[in-house]
Amino acid sequence: MPEGNETHRWATLHASMFAGRRVHVDSPQGRFADAGLLDGRKLCGVVAVGKHLGYDFGIIEKQRRIVHVHMGLYGDFTEGSQPMPEPRGALRMRIWDRRQWLELRGPTDCSLWTDEDWQALLARLGPDPLNVPRKVPAKDRQAPAKLIERIGKRRTAIGLLLMDQSIVSGLGNILRAELLFRARVSPFRPGNEVPEQTLQAIWKDAVELMPPAMVDRRIVTTMPRDRPHRRGTALDEEAHYVYRRKGRPCFVCGTEIRTEVMGGRNLFWCPQCQAD
Ligand SMILES: [Zn+2]
Numbered sequence: 001m002p003e004g005n006e007t008h009r010w011a012t013l014h015a016s017m018f019a020g021r022r023v024h025v026d027s028p029q030g031r032f033a034d035a036g037l038l039d040g041r042k043l044c045g046v047v048a049v050g051k052h053l054g055y056d057f058g059i060i061e062k063q064r065r066i067v068h069v070h071m072g073l074y075g076d077f078t079e080g081s082q083p084m085p086e087p088r089g090a091l092r093m094r095i096w097d098r099r100q101w102l103e104l105r106g107p108t109d110c111s112l113w114t115d116e117d118w119q120a121l122l123a124r125l126g127p128d129p130l131n132v133p134r135k136v137p138a139k140d141r142q143a144p145a146k147l148i149e150r151i152g153k154r155r156t157a158i159g160l161l162l163m164d165q166s167i168v169s170g171l172g173n174i175l176r177a178e179l180l181f182r183a184r185v186s187p188f189r190p191g192n193e194v195p196e197q198t199l200q201a202i203w204k205d206a207v208e209l210m211p212p213a214m215v216d217r218r219i220v221t222t223m224p225r226d227r228p229h230r231r232g233t234a235l236d237e238e239a240h241y242v243y244r245r246k247g248r249p250c251f252v253c254g255t256e257i258r259t260e261v262m263g264g265r266n267l268f269w270c271p272q273c274q275a276d
Helices: 004-018 115-124 145-152 172-182 196-216
Strands: 024-026 045-049 052-060 063-070 076-081 091-096 100-105 109-114 258-262 265-269
Touching (some): 004 100, 109 115
Antiparallel strands (some): 024 091, 052 063, 063 109, 091 100, 258 265
16 A cells, blocks of 8 residues: 555656646546546645645636545556557556646546635645645644644544554555654554644654655654664665564563554554553
């Protein structure tokens, strides 16, 4: 499953390829029936929120129209320069112009939405750390009130709440585990027992950690001083504190990292550093 940073990477790439240009759109497989309505129109921009992508085609027949894409477990894009290959496999959507093309296969959803549909999605979703403007200085990056409020009302374990897209968008399983470790919070602590100051720290941490992962497709959460090899870039096995480190010694305290299924995904934590 793509994490949020992957979705944002696609949005940035596809906007750089096509935003502001007239494009062709089709659906060789036929399942995106509205493709014909978009063919020959200008793609205004591409936005991402959590695991959702929106291809904004501006006003068509008096309404703003946006292609909503949710990648699900199997969705994937391929991009390239012309000439475009012959259609192969279950090709849901293609977008192209004279220079470049993209192909979309296997998404959970690819359909034409109105602005109203898109706004309803935004209202449902929690804030996305990747949509915080980079120009805002780190110290001023307050967590959105919606996030603090939604967590503060819940007795559900914080480890589950961080995976809930209505609380925060696009964190994914790696960051859930790593953010909780870095804040030294037990994943089992109920949301309403996590101090606001800690939630603020977790939010700021997410805003810092996610953008670099958009570039190199890898999230490094360990600090150099905690790694067995303190110099140079992090080795793969030293990139995370707890994620996929079951039974290995914690880099900070030496206790064995534990794992358990929480919210349908494997959760990892250090029972010492993140005691209840
Ligand atoms: Zn530990």
